[in-house]
Amino acid sequence: MKQQIPMQRSMMAVPKILGHIRNFFRKKRIPEVITPLLQSTIPTEPCIYPFTTNWRTISGERKLFLATSPEAGLKQILASGINDCYTVAHAFRNLESSGDRHLPEFLMLEWYRKNKTYKDSMVEVRELILFIAEQEKITHIPTNTWKTYALPDLWKQYVGNNLLDVLDEEQMKRTAEKRGYSTQNASWEQLFHQIFLNEIDTHIGNAPCYLTDFPKKISPLCAGQKLQPHIAERFELYIDGMEIANGNTENTNYVEIRKIFLDEEKYRKKHQLPFSSIDQKFLDALNGMKGTYAGVGMGIERLAMVFTKTQDIQTIEPLFEK
Amino acid sequence: MATITTGDFKKGIFITFKDEPHQIVEFQHVNPGKGSAFVRTRLKSLKTGKVQEFTYKSGESIEELPVETHEMQYLYPEGDGYVFMDNRTYDQVTVPSLLIGDFVKYMKANDTYQVLIHEEEAVGIRLPKKVRLMVTEADEGGARGNTVGGALKSVTLETGAVINVPLFIKQGEMIAIDPETGAYVERA
Numbered sequence: 001m002k003q004q005i006p007m008q009r010s011m012m013a014v015p016k017i018l019g020h021i022r023n024f025f026r027k028k029r030i031p032e033v034i035t036p037l038l039q040s041t042i043p044t045e046p047c048i049y050p051f052t053t054n055w056r057t058i059s060g061e062r063k064l065f066l067a068t069s070p071e072a073g074l075k076q077i078l079a080s081g082i083n084d085c086y087t088v089a090h091a092f093r094n095l096e097s098s099g100d101r102h103l104p105e106f107l108m109l110e111w112y113r114k115n116k117t118y119k120d121s122m123v124e125v126r127e128l129i130l131f132i133a134e135q136e137k138i139t140h141i142p143t144n145t146w147k148t149y150a151l152p153d154l155w156k157q158y159v160g161n162n163l164l165d166v167l168d169e170e171q172m173k174r175t176a177e178k179r180g181y182s183t184q185n186a187s188w189e190q191l192f193h194q195i196f197l198n199e200i201d202t203h204i205g206n207a208p209c210y211l212t213d214f215p216k217k218i219s220p221l222c223a224g225q226k227l228q229p230h231i232a233e234r235f236e237l238y239i240d241g242m243e244i245a246n247g248n249t250e251n252t253n254y255v256e257i258r259k260i261f262l263d264e265e266k267y268r269k270k271h272q273l274p275f276s277s278i279d280q281k282f283l284d285a286l287n288g289m290k291g292t293y294a295g296v297g298m299g300i301e302r303l304a305m306v307f308t309k310t311q312d313i314q315t316i317e318p319l320f321e322k
Numbered sequence: 323m324a325t326i327t328t329g330d331f332k333k334g335i336f337i338t339f340k341d342e343p344h345q346i347v348e349f350q351h352v353n354p355g356k357g358s359a360f361v362r363t364r365l366k367s368l369k370t371g372k373v374q375e376f377t378y379k380s381g382e383s384i385e386e387l388p389v390e391t392h393e394m395q396y397l398y399p400e401g402d403g404y405v406f407m408d409n410r411t412y413d414q415v416t417v418p419s420l421l422i423g424d425f426v427k428y429m430k431a432n433d434t435y436q437v438l439i440h441e442e443e444a445v446g447i448r449l450p451k452k453v454r455l456m457v458t459e460a461d462e463g464g465a466r467g468n469t470v471g472g473a474l475k476s477v478t479l480e481t482g483a484v485i486n487v488p489l490f491i492k493q494g495e496m497i498a499i500d501p502e503t504g505a506y507v508e509r510a
Contacts, residue, residue, distance in 0.1 A: 047356055099351045102353055180340060187358075189358060193354050193357040193358065194377060194379055196354070197354065197360055197362070198376060219356070
C-alpha cells in the first residue's frame with residue numbers, strides 16, 4: 001500500500017521540500033551537484049566559524065573542517081565551466097548557540113546562475129517557494145507582490161539618520177551611544193546588527209518581504225552596486241519575521257577577497273578563534289568564474305517552519321544536536 | 323552589584339536595564355545570517371511590570387542585581403498587591419500584583435512561597451516547579467469517555483483557577499500543576 005505522509009508530520013517536512021526543490025530545478029534544467037562536507041580549508045568569512053576534526057592515518061594526522069556552507073565547493077564547480085547548478089548540503093556552524101530558529105547543523109540549499117544578478121534571484125526564490133506551496137496545496141503563503149525594503153530607507157525611518165553617513169566606526173559608535181547601547185569593545189558590525197535587531201527587525205512583520213541594499217562592509221563576498229559602491233548587490237528574504245534566504249551578485253575579485261581572508265585569519269589567530277589557512281581552492285575558483293553570477297543560500301528547516309507553521313526548529317529536526 | 327555577561331543569563335535573574343531594575347523573563351541566542359552572535363531577551367520592569375524586548379551583543383557586560391529569597395506565608399490580597407509574612411520575624415511585605423502575574427491563580431492563603439526581595443522591596447515570587455491544589459469542581463459525567471487519545475476535561479481548583487486535566491481526575495483529589503504553563507502534571 002502506498003503510504004501518504006502529510007507534510008504536517010514535522011519530521012517529513014524537510015524531505016518533502018527537498019523533493020519539490022529537485023523537481024523545480026529539474027524543470028529548469030539546472031543540474032544538482034555534490035559538494036564535500038569534509039574540507040582541508042574553508043573560506044575565512046567574518047563571523048562564520050567551522051567545526052574542526054582530525055583525520056588520523058598511518059602516515060600522520062591532518063586537520064579537517066566541516067563545511068560551513070556549500071559555497072566553496074559550488075564555486076569550484078562553477079569555475080570548472082558549469083554555468084548553473086544547485087546543491088542541498090548539511091552546513092555546520094561553530095560558536096553559535098542553538099535556539100528556536102537555529103541549530104549548529106542545518107540543511108542549506110544553495111544555487112548559482114550565470115549572467116544573472118541578485119534581482120533575478122529575488123524573482124527566482126519567490127518562484128521556488130510558491131512552487132513548493134502549490135505542490136503541497138499550502139495556502140497561507142501570500143501570492144501577491146512581496147514587498148522590498150531598502151535597508152537605508154528602514155534605517156532612516158527607524159534610526160533617524162543616513163546609513164551611508166555612519167559607515168565609519170566613529171559615526172556608528174556615536175549613533176549607538178546616543179541610542180543607549182554599550183559601545184565598549186564593540187565593532188561596527190556588532191553595533192549595526194544590534195541597532196538593526198532592536199529597532200528595525202521588530203518592524204519587519206510576518207508577510208514575506210525582501211531586505212536589500214546591505215552595506216558592502218558586512219557583505220564581503222557580494223558585488224558592490226555600480227552607482228553606490230558602498231552598498232552590496234544583496235538581498236535577504238524574510239518570512240514570519242525570520243531570515244529564510246540570502247542572495248547576492250557574486251564578488252569574484254581575487255585580490256579583494258584574499259585580503260579579507262588574510263585580515264580575518266590575523267584576527268582569529270589573535271583571539272584564538274577557529275580558522276583554516278587561506279582557502280586557496282576558493283580563491284582560485286574566483287579566478288575561474290568568468291562573467292556575472294548570482295547565488296542564493298536558503299535554510300531548509302526554516303522554510304519547513306514557515307510551511308508547517310512551526311515555532312521551534314527542533315520540531316523540524318528532532319534528531320539534530322541542539 | 324555584580325557584573326555578569328550574556329553567557330551568565332538565566333531565566334528569572336534580575337539585572338539593570340536603562341538604569342531600572344528588570345527581570346529576565348526569557349532569552350534566546352540569535353545569529354543574524356552573516357553577523358556575530360546576539361542574545362534576545364524579554365525583560366520585565368520591576369517598576370511597571372511592563373515586558374519589553376531587548377537584544378544584547380553576545381558577551382556584553384550587564385549589572386546583575388542582588389535579590390534575596392525569603393520563605394513567606396501568603397496572607398491576603400490588599401489593594402494592588404498581595405501580603406506575605408515572614409514566619410520567623412513576622413515582617414510583612416506586599417508583592418505588587420503586576421509582578422506576580424498569572425501565578426496568583428494558584429496562590430492559596432496560609433501556604434508558604436519564596437518571595438524575592440530587592441533593596442527591602444518585594445519584587446516577585448520564585449515560581450515552584452509544581453503547586454499542589456485540590457479539585458473542587460469536576461464534571462463526573464465525562465469520566466468514562468474515550469480515554470485513548472488523552473482526552474481532557476476542565477475542572478475548577480480550590481483557588482478558583484480552571485485548568486484542563488485527564489478525564490480520570492475526580493472532585494476532591496489533589497493534583498500537581500506547573501504554574502508556569504498552567505498545565506496538569508500528575509495526581510499529588
